[in-house]
Amino acid sequence: MKTDIRHRDGLARSGTLMDKERTILFPAVIDTDTLFPSLRPMKYTNVPLSADPVFVAAHLKQTGSQPVTIHPALDNPAESKDCVMVANWHTALPNPRQYVNWLVALKEKTPPDTLWYAPACALPSNAHILCYSGFDLFDYRAVDLSTAQKIFCTAEGEFPVPAIKGAGCSCEGCRTGSLKDHNRNALERELVTIRMFITHGQVRELVEARSRFHAPHVAIMRHLDNRYEFMEQSVPVVRNSTLRANSGESLNRPEVRRFRQRVLDRYIPPPADVAVLLPCSAKKPYSLSQSHRRFRNTIASRAHELIVTSPLGLVPRELETVYPAMHYDVPVTGYWDAEECAVVSAVLAHYFRKHQYRRVIAHLEGGAFKVAEMAAEACGITLEYSCRDHPAGDEALANLDLALAGERRLKDDRLHGMCSYQFGIDLDTRSFSVRGRFPEFFYSRNNLQCFSIDTATGMLRPTIDGWNLIPDGYRVTIDNFVPEGDILVPGVENADPQIREGDEVLVVGARAIATGRAALPAGEMLRSRRGVAVRVRKIKRV
Ligand SMILES: [Zn+2]
Numbered sequence: 001m002k003t004d005i006r007h008r009d010g011l012a013r014s015g016t017l018m019d020k021e022r023t024i025l026f027p028a029v030i031d032t033d034t035l036f037p038s039l040r041p042m043k044y045t046n047v048p049l050s051a052d053p054v055f056v057a058a059h060l061k062q063t064g065s066q067p068v069t070i071h072p073a074l075d076n077p078a079e080s081k082d083c084v085m086v087a088n089w090h091t092a093l094p095n096p097r098q099y100v101n102w103l104v105a106l107k108e109k110t111p112p113d114t115l116w117y118a119p120a121c122a123l124p125s126n127a128h129i130l131c132y133s134g135f136d137l138f139d140y141r142a143v144d145l146s147t148a149q150k151i152f153c154t155a156e157g158e159f160p161v162p163a164i165k166g167a168g169c170s171c172e173g174c175r176t177g178s179l180k181d182h183n184r185n186a187l188e189r190e191l192v193t194i195r196m197f198i199t200h201g202q203v204r205e206l207v208e209a210r211s212r213f214h215a216p217h218v219a220i221m222r223h224l225d226n227r228y229e230f231m232e233q234s235v236p237v238v239r240n241s242t243l244r245a246n247s248g249e250s251l252n253r254p255e256v257r258r259f260r261q262r263v264l265d266r267y268i269p270p271p272a273d274v275a276v277l278l279p280c281s282a283k284k285p286y287s288l289s290q291s292h293r294r295f296r297n298t299i300a301s302r303a304h305e306l307i308v309t310s311p312l313g314l315v316p317r318e319l320e321t322v323y324p325a326m327h328y329d330v331p332v333t334g335y336w337d338a339e340e341c342a343v344v345s346a347v348l349a350h351y352f353r354k355h356q357y358r359r360v361i362a363h364l365e366g367g368a369f370k371v372a373e374m375a376a377e378a379c380g381i382t383l384e385y386s387c388r389d390h391p392a393g394d395e396a397l398a399n400l401d402l403a404l405a406g407e408r409r410l411k412d413d414r415l416h417g418m419c420s421y422q423f424g425i426d427l428d429t430r431s432f433s434v435r436g437r438f439p440e441f442f443y444s445r446n447n448l449q450c451f452s453i454d455t456a457t458g459m460l461r462p463t464i465d466g467w468n469l470i471p472d473g474y475r476v477t478i479d480n481f482v483p484e485g486d487i488l489v490p491g492v493e494n495a496d497p498q499i500r501e502g503d504e505v506l507v508v509g510a511r512a513i514a515t516g517r518a519a520l521p522a523g524e525m526l527r528s529r530r531g532v533a534v535r536v537r538k539i540k541r542v
Contacts (some may be wrong), residue, residue: 001035001083002065003115008501010234010254011107011134014198015113026115027131027194029122029187030517032139036083036312038063046087047071049102067117072102077108080366080529083137083328084110089118090142093126096219103133104230113489113528120145120280124186127508128210129217131194134359138191143183148240153183155190156299157213195347201239207249225252233521238502243324246331251343255324258315260343264350267316268420270413272304273358276400277383279368280309281390282332285320285439287460291392294365298397302407305504306351310340313347318417320441323456323502336367341374348375357381363400365389386488415443415451418460422472422504429439445469459504465542467506474499474523476518476534478509482541487516487534495522495533507534514539 003026008014024030028536032141033040044187047060053073062069067085068078078084086106092099104425115136122130123146130138146153150161161179171189173181197206224231235254243255276299281289286307287296295444299305305317315325337345350369352360362372374389376383386403387396415434419427429443432450436442440460443451443466450466453459462470477494478487487507499505499522509515518525518535525533 002427003083005113007201008234008236009198009201009203010132010231011519012131012194012203013134013136014195019138023048025195026136027127027191028136028140028190029138029140029184030115030135031118031338036063036065036067039063046367049086049088049092050098070106070110071297076106076112078110080111080113081114082111083416085117085119085329087119087351087420089113089130089135090121093220094122096216097508098224098228099133099216099220100223103224103229106133106228111525111529112526113530115442122187123158124153124183124190125157125210125213126217127187127190128155128194128203128207130200130397131191131222132207132377133220136203138175138187140187143187144180147180149181149184150179150203153186155186155193156209177286177482183269187199201236201241202244204253205244205246221249222241222252223440225249225254225257228254228257232499233523234386236501237453238323239327240456241327243328244312245328246313248337248485250330251339252431253311256311256328259322260347262421263314263316264347264354266421266424267319268356268426269316270304270318270410270416273412274303274338274404274407275306275357275360276303276363276404277368278305278307278313279364280307281398284326284328286315287317287320287438294392294397298401299404301409302404304357304410308344308348308371310344313344314351317416318414319421322418322421326439326458334366336371341367342370345374345378348372349378350380352376352381359529360382361386361400363387363391363396365391371492377411379478410426414441414453415460418453419451419470422460423473425473427469457502459502460503461537462506462515464506464513466540467513467515468508474505476505476507478507478512480510482512482535483509483539486532486536487514489520489525489531489533490526492525492533497522499525505534507536510542512539512541516519 004015004019005013013389017026043060047056056071056073057145067083104378116134117137120141123142132313152159152161152164171182171185172183175182197203232254236363275505278295281291286292304399364372386400390396415429416429419425432443433444434441439453440455441453447464448465451460451462454461473496475496478491501521503518514536515538516534519532519535
């Protein structure tokens with residue numbers, strides 16, 4: 001059995017599993033008795049998830065081959081490349097808090113490059129949350145049990161068979177009158193959907209939608225969000241897809257929380273003493289929208305521009321291309337609910353306590369206006385107002401222009417802001433020149449290109465000369481060899497713990513250095529034994 005993880009999206013993965021003669025796409029439902037013949041004589045040997053260590057040690061049996069049984073109370077015998085099995089996982093589903101505690105414990109002690117099998121657990125309606133939790137392999141037992149109970153399974157939930165008479169499902173099973181085939185088909189179809197969402201980096205969006213039908217699923221998602229330190233490690237720092245912030249849970253999505261946190265912890269603003277708070281725009285990056293063109297023309301570099309937006313909080317102008325600022329979509333009604341107001345105003349208050357401005361002008365309306373007022377009161381600053389509605393209208397812009405009369409012009413220093421956010425450094429950008437057309441900018445120093453903005457991810461891409469200006473961090477150390485392409489996991493000696501999937505990194509070895517993008521978070525580079533660690537862009541012998 002050979003597995004290849006092709007895509008990761010948080011804890012969820014998709015890829016291929018090669019058996020003797022067939023290739024299976026996972027997450028998958030398969031007849032596991034054929035895949036794992038050693039399981040057949042093991043029937044009725046399940047040990048409950050809640051069993052204590054003494055009981056587990058006495059009764060838990062291993063098959064001696066694949067899969068390897070893991071248990072929350074057991075020292076983990078699994079190794080890289082194993083398929084691991086968590087029996088009775090369906091009993092965890094009704095207990096969200098326990099589910100998450102067990103899951104975190106199991107994930108932390110199991111090598112990441114293992115395939116996860118949950119026997120007798122998957123239904124079309126719970127497969128989304130199981131895959132989101134990092135399970136890859138399922139069997140037909142739970143749907144077959146539903147068939148025996150005369151239950152009709154759909155991705156949205158289970159219905160008693162008499163209630164769906166005449167519902168008109170067009171699947172092969174329903175055409176031939178086989179409930180068993182329908183239920184198996186429904187699970188297979190749902191896994192096709194899940195694989196599609198994982199491939200597109202939108203499994204979270206699928207889970208936010210599907211979980212509405214089952215309170216425990218919503219609770220599992222929320223409890224996992226509360227395990228921020230754990231979840232954040234597996235969430236990529238960039239994606240090519242839209243982040244759809246269409247539910248209340250978006251406020252606590254790890255990638256959204258990470259953005260807010262990095263703006264507050266890492267970001268260094270320019271030396272401006274006037275700030276203007278601006279509303280967001282549907283078009284991203286904001287600068288390309290009609291309204292922001294007007295704002296920028298009016299402000300004419302006489303103030304630091306800060307965009308107030310939910311769920312990201314505060315987006316300084318320099319960070320407008322950074323994921324997910326350039327990639328999020330929210331339903332806009334003008335109304336902000338109490339939690340959005342509380343979270344976003346707390347970000348503003350924290351920011352203005354940390355960075356003092358002589359003047360802060362609120363050029364806002366509606367919910368964003370209210371949030372700015374809440375923040376000003378919380379951190380004790382006095383806001384000036386240049387409008388109360390229609391911020392992009394002629395009257396409001398004339399007011400803003402007047403308010404900024406006589407203020408000195410500021411250098412547009414996108415590079416400095418982005419470097420602080422992405423690498424945590426205070427780069428001296430005085431001798432830099434910029435060329436290109438927004439957002440595709442190239443930054444050079446002494447005629448050497450050092451950085452460019454990647455238009456897909458909106459992040460900075462340093463060249464080797466650029467890395468010379470980043471004193472430490474985001475390094476992957478390799479052994480004494482010259483890489484010929486991507487860096488594979490076995491070649492990695494060490495990796496900066498703050499590296500996440502999608503980060504720009506510098507590969508450092510005794511015989512070569514290389515620029516590239518991390519394909520895995522640091523923890524997985526060090527705990528795995530196979531796969532690509534860094535997708536290399538440029539190699540230089542030393
Ligand atoms: Zn059907």
